[in-house]
Amino acid sequence: QVQLVESGGDLVQPGGSLRLSCAASGIFFPRYTMDWYRQAPGQQRELVATITSSSITNYADSVKGRFTISRDNAKKMVYLQMNSLKLEDTALYYCKAADSFSSYWGQGTQVTVSS
Numbered sequence: 001q002v003q004l005v006e007s008g009g010d011l012v013q014p015g016g017s018l019r020l021s022c023a024a025s026g027i028f029f030p031r032y033t034m035d036w037y038r039q040a041p042g043q044q045r046e047l048v049a050t051i052t053s054s055s056i057t058n059y060a061d062s063v064k065g066r067f068t069i070s071r072d073n074a075k076k077m078v079y080l081q082m083n084s085l086k087l088e089d090t091a092l093y094y095c096k097a098a099d100s101f102s103s104y105w106g107q108g109t110q111v112t113v114s115s
Contacts, residue, residue, distance in 0.1 A: 001025075002025070002027050002097075002104045003026055004023070004024050004097060004105065004106035004107075005022065005023045006021065006022045006093065006095050006106045006108055007021050008020040008021050008109060009109030009111045009112075010112070011114060012085055012111070013115055014086060014087060014115055015085065016085050017083045017084075017085065018085065018111060019080070019081050019082070020036070020080040020093055020109060020111070021079055022078045022080075022095035022106055023076065023077055024076045024077070024078070024097055027076075030053060030073045031053055031099050033050060033097070034071055034097055034098075035048075035049065035051075035095065035096040036049045036080045037095075037096060038089075038091035038092065039091055039092050040088075040090060040091040040092075049068075049080060055071065057069050062088075066082065066084045067081065067083070068080070068081040068083075078095055080093070085111075087114070089111060092109070094106055
């Protein structure tokens with residue numbers, strides 16, 4: 001059974017930092033591209049950051065220079081370090097695992113940026 005479990009979401013003030021984690025089980029983790037998505041109320045889900053099986057990373061323009069995605073294949077974990085948080089970063093954040101044959105989603109963790 002495949003599971004992706006996100007954690008680390010919280011209420012934080014503008015300018016603050018959070019580190020999201022996603023724990024994977026039931027997949028051969030090193031083979032998968034891992035993504036972080038987010039969805040704000042009333043908006044479409046958007047891709048925030050990607051890290052490939054070769055640890056190549058890519059970011060949405062809105063988070064470049066502020067967010068960093070990383071992975072630990074031994075622990076089957078993917079992380080999203082979020083710095084200089086803005087009000088518009090408020091959303092439910094999801095991790096996704098994908099390879100050529102399948103994709104899986106977690107349930108999400110809430111990030112709220114508010115003063």
